[in-house]
Amino acid sequence: MLDQTEGYTTADGRKIGGVVMEMKNITLRFGGVVAIKDISFDIREGEIRAIIGPNGAGKSSMLNVISGFYNPQEGEVWYRGSKRPPMKPYQVAQQGIARTFQNIALFEGMTVLDNVMTGRLTKMDANVFRQAIWKGRAEKEEVENREKAERVIDFLEIQHIRKTPVSRLPYGLKKRVELARALVSEPSLLLLDEPMAGMNVEEKEDMSRFILDVNDEFGTTIALIEHDMGVVMDLSDRVVVMDYGKKIGDGTPDEVRNNQDVIDAYLGVAHD
Amino acid sequence: MSIPALLERNAKQFGDAPAYREKEFGIWQTWTWAEAEKEIEALALGLINLGVKEGDFVAIIGRNRPYLYWSMVAAQSVGAVPVPLYQDAVAEEMAYVLGHCGARFVIVGDQEQVDKVIEIQDQLHQFEHMIYLDPRGLRKYDHSHLHQFSHVQDQGRAARDEFLPELKKRREKLGYDDQCVMLYTSGTTGKPKGVVLSNRNVIETAKSSSEFDRLRREDDILAYLPMAWVGDFIFSVGQAYWTGFCVNCPESEGTMMTDLREIGPTYYFAPPRVFETQLTNVMIRMEDAGRFKKWLFDTFMAHARKVGPSILDGKPVSGMDRFKYWLGNIFVYGPLKNTLGFSRVRVGYTAGEAIGPEIFDFYRSLGINLKQLYGQTEATVFITAQPDGEVRSDTVGVPSPNVELKIAENGEVFYRSPGVFVEYYKNPESTADTKDPEGWVATGDAGFIEPDTGHLRIIDRAKDVGQMADGSLFAPKYVENKLKFFPNILEAVLFGNGRDECVAFINIDLTAVGNWAERNNIAYSSYQELAGHPQVMATIQSHVEEVNRSVAEDEMLSGCQVHRFVVLHKELDADDGELTRTRKVRRRIIEEKYADIIAALYDGSKEVSTRTEVTYEDGRKGYISATLEIRDAAVSSVPAKMAAE
Numbered sequence: 001m002l003d004q005t006e007g008y009t010t011a012d013g014r015k016i017g018g019v020v021m022e023m024k025n026i027t028l029r030f031g032g033v034v035a036i037k038d039i040s041f042d043i044r045e046g047e048i049r050a051i052i053g054p055n056g057a058g059k060s061s062m063l064n065v066i067s068g069f070y071n072p073q074e075g076e077v078w079y080r081g082s083k084r085p086p087m088k089p090y091q092v093a094q095q096g097i098a099r100t101f102q103n104i105a106l107f108e109g110m111t112v113l114d115n116v117m118t119g120r121l122t123k124m125d126a127n128v129f130r131q132a133i134w135k136g137r138a139e140k141e142e143v144e145n146r147e148k149a150e151r152v153i154d155f156l157e158i159q160h161i162r163k164t165p166v167s168r169l170p171y172g173l174k175k176r177v178e179l180a181r182a183l184v185s186e187p188s189l190l191l192l193d194e195p196m197a198g199m200n201v202e203e204k205e206d207m208s209r210f211i212l213d214v215n216d217e218f219g220t221t222i223a224l225i226e227h228d229m230g231v232v233m234d235l236s237d238r239v240v241v242m243d244y245g246k247k248i249g250d251g252t253p254d255e256v257r258n259n260q261d262v263i264d265a266y267l268g269v270a271h272d
Numbered sequence: 273m274s275i276p277a278l279l280e281r282n283a284k285q286f287g288d289a290p291a292y293r294e295k296e297f298g299i300w301q302t303w304t305w306a307e308a309e310k311e312i313e314a315l316a317l318g319l320i321n322l323g324v325k326e327g328d329f330v331a332i333i334g335r336n337r338p339y340l341y342w343s344m345v346a347a348q349s350v351g352a353v354p355v356p357l358y359q360d361a362v363a364e365e366m367a368y369v370l371g372h373c374g375a376r377f378v379i380v381g382d383q384e385q386v387d388k389v390i391e392i393q394d395q396l397h398q399f400e401h402m403i404y405l406d407p408r409g410l411r412k413y414d415h416s417h418l419h420q421f422s423h424v425q426d427q428g429r430a431a432r433d434e435f436l437p438e439l440k441k442r443r444e445k446l447g448y449d450d451q452c453v454m455l456y457t458s459g460t461t462g463k464p465k466g467v468v469l470s471n472r473n474v475i476e477t478a479k480s481s482s483e484f485d486r487l488r489r490e491d492d493i494l495a496y497l498p499m500a501w502v503g504d505f506i507f508s509v510g511q512a513y514w515t516g517f518c519v520n521c522p523e524s525e526g527t528m529m530t531d532l533r534e535i536g537p538t539y540y541f542a543p544p545r546v547f548e549t550q551l552t553n554v555m556i557r558m559e560d561a562g563r564f565k566k567w568l569f570d571t572f573m574a575h576a577r578k579v580g581p582s583i584l585d586g587k588p589v590s591g592m593d594r595f596k597y598w599l600g601n602i603f604v605y606g607p608l609k610n611t612l613g614f615s616r617v618r619v620g621y622t623a624g625e626a627i628g629p630e631i632f633d634f635y636r637s638l639g640i641n642l643k644q645l646y647g648q649t650e651a652t653v654f655i656t657a658q659p660d661g662e663v664r665s666d667t668v669g670v671p672s673p674n675v676e677l678k679i680a681e682n683g684e685v686f687y688r689s690p691g692v693f694v695e696y697y698k699n700p701e702s703t704a705d706t707k708d709p710e711g712w713v714a715t716g717d718a719g720f721i722e723p724d725t726g727h728l729r730i731i732d733r734a735k736d737v738g739q740m741a742d743g744s745l746f747a748p749k750y751v752e753n754k755l756k757f758f759p760n761i762l763e764a765v766l767f768g769n770g771r772d773e774c775v776a777f778i779n780i781d782l783t784a785v786g787n788w789a790e791r792n793n794i795a796y797s798s799y800q801e802l803a804g805h806p807q808v809m810a811t812i813q814s815h816v817e818e819v820n821r822s823v824a825e826d827e828m829l830s831g832c833q834v835h836r837f838v839v840l841h842k843e844l845d846a847d848d849g850e851l852t853r854t855r856k857v858r859r860r861i862i863e864e865k866y867a868d869i870i871a872a873l874y875d876g877s878k879e880v881s882t883r884t885e886v887t888y889e890d891g892r893k894g895y896i897s898a899t900l901e902i903r904d905a906a907v908s909s910v911p912a913k914m915a916a917e
Contacts (some may be wrong), residue, residue, distance in 0.1 A: 064404065113298075150297035155408070160526030162298065213409050
């Protein structure tokens with residue numbers, strides 16, 4: 001039933017694999033408000049998949065459905081070949097899905113390193129008593145986790161703020177720390193909620209490079225929401241376009257760019 | 273003798289001693305001399321495997337990392353000549369150097385450098401292979417001419433039996449007068465020149481300078497200055513291999529200060545700018561400190577200024593003063609030195625530019641043995657240096673061991689030493705212009721030797737020294753340095769050669785002035801706005817007038833007082849060609865580029881509108897427009913002193 005077969009090859013020669021996650025006829029309602037209406041699309045192994053749309057299109061709701069934070073009233077979420085039952089967010093995290101938030105959700109009083117280390121929590125086995133005694137397994141785990149954290153810190157070039165409390169950092173760096181925390185859990189699917197929001201051109205360029213590098217280096221599948229069209233078109237392999245909770249386009253950036261419905265949604269036409 | 277021979281000696285005599293450290297993944301990683309020798313050998317074998325021939329030039333571009341230092345020595349081991357380049361140079365600048373030396377091989381740090389070389393490779397006819405350290409982002413690149421550093425080493429190790437005899441043969445052939453390294457001068461005028469240094473130049477200089485400062489195997493240095501700069505080559509390769517001390521590389525550019533504190537080098541070098549910035553940061557933080565702490569700091573620092581330098585020089589100081597200094601060391605100096613990373617500094621040097629006397633005295637009064645030296649690439653650094661106990665802020669010291677000095681009639685300083693360079697590569701005319709048949713080299717600097725102490729004092733670049741319209745001496749650097757000693761002034765450029773009076777461009781220091789603005793609730797949205805703020809202008813004016821008063825006291829140079837000045841709307845920048853990569857002012861370029869502002873400074877107008885091209889870090893260009901206010905500064909009457917007498 002699930003298409004695990006052939007993938008495709010991108011313009012720059014990357015091999016994209018089979019379907020990792022499939023959304024089938026998802027409808028999400030908040031009381032009388034329909035946030036998402038009968039949307040279906042898939043995310044394939046190793047690709048950068050973008051969800052775009054004007055304000056209020058339902059992008060964040062969609063991401064929250066993927067991350068298991070919302071349970072849709074109708075439709076099915078298939079993940080790696082099996083239908084996903086309603087889940088708690090931590091169970092989703094244990095399945096290898098990590099995310100960042102549109103409004104940064106870091107522990108402001110903690111250092112960058114400590115924040116990044118919290119990303120390893122789902123991978124820790126030692127219980128609280130072992131941790132208190134520290135010797136043995138807890139110590140070994142901590143060393144392993146610290147190494148993972150340091151590799152990510154190195155990768156995202158935030159060594160200079162390793163010991164700085166997050167509250168003292170500028171916005172652009174906080175975004176990067178959030179990405180680090182998501183990455184350190186070694187996700188197989190990474191969800192980014194507006195990773196470029198509120199950034200200047202230089203910060204956007206840096207962030208784009210990091211996203212591409214993450215995908216390239218770790219082979220991480222990435223789904224991202226963004227409303228900066230330029231960034232999305234450069235970054236992503238395939239794009240889902242939403243407007244008023246409906247899917248109005250799906251395809252490569254070029255296909256989407258030439259789609260009349262998408263142009264209308266962005267440039268604005270009278271809705272009847 | 274050669275650098276590879278010294279490596280062999282070190283690995284044999286003290287193979288377990290640390291040779292290199294680098295902080296990676298938050299932990300200091302160490303390589304002993306024996307390990308370093310193995311790494312270098314593997315790379316050298318890999319280079320032979322790739323086809324590096326004797327006499328080839330191997331360009332090296334990247335930040336200070338052990339791997340790149342190994343690359344230099346590995347290149348030497350196979351009979352090639354390493355050519356380190358400034359990593360922040362833009363692609364065209366690299367194209368010139370790489371084309372000039374005809375490098376067949378380039379070893380680089382990361383994707384940024386790979387991209388730059390790929391961008392210009394069509395202009396480089398001899399270029400064949402590139403080796404990179406950090407594979408990040410390079411997976412998709414065409415690897416027909418691109419190799420990962422560790423793979424080259426692996427291939428070298430695999431082919432050890434095959435190539436080892438060849439490597440040994442090449443290494444044994446290295447002679448004392450063979451080329452050791454080629455370093456391109458930053459070039460305040462014209463194109464960079466490739467200075468060829470022999471093993472003799474480097475090793476003799478390293479030997480005598482190490483003895484001069486009694487450097488030891490246990491010493492630690494932090495390698496953070498550009499690898500293309502001769503100083504870094506002498507400290508981190510020459511002296512390190514001669515004495516066997518440990519070279520520590522920071523984790524990244526941004527962590528330099530933290531790494532400095534963690535390593536606590538015993539032998540430290542920094543240009544005046546670094547000391548200035550550190551002092552500014554200390555002062556800014558003290559402004560924010562509580563009243564008691566501030567009182568403690570001020571009281572003990574005043575005492576340190578009084579007796580600190582004397583204690584450091586071993587001069588007699590009363591018991592009471594010593595006791596107070598000892599107390600101060602517990603409460604202020606010790607913790608402060610620790611914060612700055614200077615707790616263990618035994619020998620510290622500053623050079624390249626004049627250092628402000630207050631800044632110099634500040635560090636010395638804390639008990640840090642900071643000294644000055646004077647040198648240049650052509651001399652393999654050392655021309656003069658200050659011996660312990662004879663340290664002053666206004667001289668550059670006595671001739672280094674085995675260096676002879678003479679002053680020409682026009683005031684230009686000449687020297688002769690075992691460190692004198694072999695030649696400028698492919699440029700016999702310039703070589704002949706600079707070095708005469710007897711081996712005397714022109715420094716291009718004007719100066720004089722103090723009769724009673726034998727110390728050399730430098731006035732200015734010889735070619736910048738000129739005459740005012742009335743015939744009096746024009747020495748721009750002298751005045752600019754006085755201006756730059758104010759923390760609020762980052763850069764100053766003086767004009768007036770052949771004119772009646774002098775005028776100046778001034779750059780504010782954004783850290784110092786920005787902090788002042790914050791403290792005084794002055795809102796600003798850009799550098800430009802802050803630079804033009806009336807209160808900032810008034811402060812700068814008072815600084816200029818203070819400098820005028822001090823310049824007026826010097827009879828010879830009293831004509832150089834600043835009559836009018838302007839605070840520039842942008843920082844002078846190496847990317848715009850206004851400064852060299854070592855941050856020296858390029859007068860001619862600035863004069864051309866800002867001709868409209870200079871004209872306005874001389875025609876008496878009150879303000880000037882201008883539009884300036886700027887280059888962003890990624891090479892794109894843009895324009896900024898501004899209307900600049902021109903201010904008059906009060907000038908002290910010239911013969912003030914004589915009239916009083």
